[in-house]
Amino acid sequence: MTKSIFINLPISNLAASTAFYEALGFERNPMFSNDKAAAMVWSEAITVMLLPHEFYATFTDKAIIDARTTSGALLCLTFDSKDAVDTIHRAARDAGGNEPRPAKAQGPMYGGAFEDPDGHIWETVWMDAAAIAEMPSA
Template identity: 35%
Template structure:
């Protein structure tokens, strides 16, 4: 039987925890105070998915190798789904207004619409809407 996780926790190092919380709060994300303190903040994606933002010094206590400089090199892309094309635009526009940077041009593949941004630390994020009925025609 294939393994299926009940929950997903992504851990990201951040340089300024308070600025990071302000940035993602302005986009519309909430943080779970039960799993947040002065070293980390638990951003809620949905009931089963969380991004733990860890102050870089705290993040280092979990790893035995250098922390990647994602401001100058890609370390991965966090991709999230949206309910509509308009929702994609809303979230991406909020991220850019809050200080994020666009890292790719918007992409319209007919069945999928994607916008991308870098957060304040340089982590890459994509917001995508997939029209499953159009996908079967593509």
């Protein structure tokens, strides 16, 4: 079996969150989606599970954070180009997401961060592999 990750996110509105992630290019997997959850596929190895708070709470006894005010995780997506980073940032803004860090050059990397409607932070990065290879090691 291929190693993969399912990222489970507590969300407040399943339909709105599903529409947001679809606008970013994620694909809904009907095999793992129903009226309680949506499985949003980024790649064959990464799936984001959107779980309304009441369903998410069945998996933990811990309090569910409000990601708009409390950071619980920083998730990062990698891209093949600067244009691809810019494209997902634009899609996130157009779909109602927040952009706390617009994409910009950061040495041999280019990226920023956007938030989904519930405040979950998604960092973005493209890396210039040739420039990184030329950097002196620490």
